[in-house]
Amino acid sequence: MILADLAPSEMRRRLSGPGLRVRLGPVAVQIRSPFASVASAIALHYAEHDLLDPSAFADFRVSVDPPFGARRFVGKQALFKFDGMANFRPLPATQAFPLLEWGLNWCVTSQCHQYLIIHAAVVERGGKALLLPAPPASGKSTLCAALVARGWRLLSDELALIELGRRSVVPMPRPISLKNKSIGAIARFWPDAAIGDVVPDTLKGSVAHVRPPGDSVRRGGEAAVPAWVVLPRYAEGEATELAALSKGEAFMQLVDSAFNYSVHGRAGFETLADLVDACECRAFTYGGALDEAVGAFDDLVKT
Amino acid sequence: MIRSSNALVAKALRTPERIPQDAAGWEALIGRTREAGLIATLAARIDASIGLDRVPAAPRAHLIAARHRCRAQQAAVRRETAEIARALAPLRAPVVLLKGAAYLMAALPPAEGRLFSDIDILVPKSHLPDVESALMLAGFATTHLHPYDQRYYRRWMHELPPMQHVKRLTILDVHHTIVPETAGVALDASALFRSATPLADAPPFSVLSPCDMVLHSATHLFQNEELTHGLRDLVDIDRLLAHFAAANPSFWRALVARAGELDLGRPLFYALRFTTRLLGTPIPDAIAPDVARLAPAAPVGALMDRLLDAALQPKSASAATRWARRALYLRGHWLKMPAPLLAYHLTWKALRRDEEPA
Numbered sequence: 001m002i003l004a005d006l007a008p009s010e011m012r013r014r015l016s017g018p019g020l021r022v023r024l025g026p027v028a029v030q031i032r033s034p035f036a037s038v039a040s041a042i043a044l045h046y047a048e049h050d051l052l053d054p055s056a057f058a059d060f061r062v063s064v065d066p067p068f069g070a071r072r073f074v075g076k077q078a079l080f081k082f083d084g085m086a087n088f089r090p091l092p093a094t095q096a097f098p099l100l101e102w103g104l105n106w107c108v109t110s111q112c113h114q115y116l117i118i119h120a121a122v123v124e125r126g127g128k129a130l131l132l133p134a135p136p137a138s139g140k141s142t143l144c145a146a147l148v149a150r151g152w153r154l155l156s157d158e159l160a161l162i163e164l165g166r167r168s169v170v171p172m173p174r175p176i177s178l179k180n181k182s183i184g185a186i187a188r189f190w191p192d193a194a195i196g197d198v199v200p201d202t203l204k205g206s207v208a209h210v211r212p213p214g215d216s217v218r219r220g221g222e223a224a225v226p227a228w229v230v231l232p233r234y235a236e237g238e239a240t241e242l243a244a245l246s247k248g249e250a251f252m253q254l255v256d257s258a259f260n261y262s263v264h265g266r267a268g269f270e271t272l273a274d275l276v277d278a279c280e281c282r283a284f285t286y287g288g289a290l291d292e293a294v295g296a297f298d299d300l301v302k303t
Numbered sequence: 304m305i306r307s308s309n310a311l312v313a314k315a316l317r318t319p320e321r322i323p324q325d326a327a328g329w330e331a332l333i334g335r336t337r338e339a340g341l342i343a344t345l346a347a348r349i350d351a352s353i354g355l356d357r358v359p360a361a362p363r364a365h366l367i368a369a370r371h372r373c374r375a376q377q378a379a380v381r382r383e384t385a386e387i388a389r390a391l392a393p394l395r396a397p398v399v400l401l402k403g404a405a406y407l408m409a410a411l412p413p414a415e416g417r418l419f420s421d422i423d424i425l426v427p428k429s430h431l432p433d434v435e436s437a438l439m440l441a442g443f444a445t446t447h448l449h450p451y452d453q454r455y456y457r458r459w460m461h462e463l464p465p466m467q468h469v470k471r472l473t474i475l476d477v478h479h480t481i482v483p484e485t486a487g488v489a490l491d492a493s494a495l496f497r498s499a500t501p502l503a504d505a506p507p508f509s510v511l512s513p514c515d516m517v518l519h520s521a522t523h524l525f526q527n528e529e530l531t532h533g534l535r536d537l538v539d540i541d542r543l544l545a546h547f548a549a550a551n552p553s554f555w556r557a558l559v560a561r562a563g564e565l566d567l568g569r570p571l572f573y574a575l576r577f578t579t580r581l582l583g584t585p586i587p588d589a590i591a592p593d594v595a596r597l598a599p600a601a602p603v604g605a606l607m608d609r610l611l612d613a614a615l616q617p618k619s620a621s622a623a624t625r626w627a628r629r630a631l632y633l634r635g636h637w638l639k640m641p642a643p644l645l646a647y648h649l650t651w652k653a654l655r656r657d658e659e660p661a
Binding site for chain 1: 329338379
């Protein structure tokens with residue numbers, strides 16, 4: 001059963017009461033939230049995700065609630081909690097859904113140390129995975145959305161979950177997070193995209209999410225073998241270019257982008273070294289011409 | 304109901320072979336042990352009894368993740384203590400490792416699966432300026448830069464303001480005794496150094512003697528209002544007691560006598576009361592009357608039982624836990640300093656809302 005099979009009233013009942021249980025790739029989460037904006041965003045973005053039985057094991061129990069105490073009276077706010085613990089300051093209630101997404105990312109990066117976790121978008125074609133590790137503002141999510149729009153399978157737009165000692169990335173298909181100008185760019189490039197409400201004035205500017213394609217969600221249990229590491233860089237107006245990148249630079253970029261490299265010591269080093277050894281590595285520059293950008297990656301697959 | 308969360312964790316640690324039989328049981332156990340900072344301890348104990356392979360895949364992933372994190376932290380603590388040793392060795396001052404770092408470096412049972420938040424060391428007060436300078440040269444900088452905080456620590460407390468390494472971000476607490484100067488406890492810190500045990504393979508470090516180690520952990524928890532890792536600290540004490548009692552038949556007598564010498568009878572009483580209540584730590588019958596003599600007056604005892612039962616619950620627990628923590632925070636401060644100073648200190652804290660108690 002998927003979330004779309006659930007009547008809206010039942011979805012709201014679960015969200016505001018016992019919690020809604022959903023599978024996100026390797027983890028199962030229980031979500032609770034009384035906010036209508038969260039319910040409608042979940043209905044849109046997680047429509048094709050597997051709904052879990054209330055008695056199934058949940059890896060993380062999270063909630064987005066109005067905070068208790070004096071803060072309740074300071075405008076409308078939303079507070080993220082994990083296992084009942086509030087580790088973040090509350091945000092304006094309008095940001096309740098982005099807060100849920102950021103909170104879920106934090107649960108994974110702070111807890112799932114069975115993986116080496118890299119801040120990277122991951123997409124796949126023909127069984128081969130493309131890793132796009134990058135700092136924020138590099139255009140990683142935009143590029144990821146554009147590739148997914150043209151048939152690449154989405155594994156994640158944020159978190160590459162690498163299995164230790166194996167050349168394998170585990171998918172966690174979830175909404176792609178777009179910021180500012182890239183929201184409009186993707187809406188034009190991918191007219192069929194299911195894009196949620198634009199939430200203005202967050203820490204990252206305006207934010208909107210794109211629903212992951214049903215095929216990517218259904219194949220959420222299917223790991224992929226990394227074949228390419230491409231370091232993307234968005235620079236307005238510049239020409240599209242897929243240039244050489246040395247293995248050493250690619251390795252250092254992955255280390256810099258890793259959330260928990262230090263947790264894994266030697267095993268982490270060896271896993272990444274092996275991955276980089278087996279991958280083709282490139283540096284990619286683009287200036288916003290998304291068709292050209294996707295074309296460059298299609299060429300990469302053919303070579 | 305109030306004790307259920309701790310009871311769940313305690314039972315799993317005592318009988319790790321009796322693992323939950325359903326998803327709901329695992330979910331509660333993983334959530335609660337994670338919150339109590341004991342998930343890696345649970346992983347170690349299950350692994351040592353029936354093996355992690357017997358755990359269903361979903362909860363096993365959490366136990367494996369915790370084990371990775373624990374190994375990384377322990378390796379980091381070993382590296383950090385080596386750095387601190389390099390910085391302090393030239394001073395030829397006695398340096399005693401406390402708590403987690405001591406258990407790890409002395410290979411004591413509580414080290415198994417233990418997670419860390421900081422490193423604690425104890426040095427004689429006369430060496431404090433030299434130690435602080437040497438640590439600063441090695442890259443540790445003081446935190447809590449507000450003049451009031453600096454004065455609070457330096458004039459009244461038993462430790463310097465926490466130091467943090469500027470690159471590695473490790474937190475280091477430098478103590479010169481184990482109770483605040485203002486607490487009115489007649490404790491001679493030099494007695495701690497005299498009975499400390501040198502670590503042959505990690506000079507210049509030593510660790511507290513077995514009795515003092517238990518008493519320090521008890522004092523940290525029940526005198527200094529440090530309740531955030533309450534259950535984990537009780538688990539440490541439970542393991543230390545079992546280990547030292549097995550090695551030395553007269554340990555229990557020595558412990559009670561030492562508590563008298565150091566004026567730490569009351570924290571010892573509470574430590575034994577709550578390890579027994581929550582973890583079933585066996586106390587020999589022969590020693591029970593001596594322990595009972597350390598108890599507070601009956602109404603105080605009953606009140607403390609209720610407050611501590613609630614306060615020792617993990618962070619997420621009920622409003623009762625939050626209120627009990629607040630009450631014990633006040634008690635901790637009451638024990639730390641005389642009333643006029645306490646009033647002054649709490650007024651300062653109230654006017655500066657940036658650092659609330661947990």
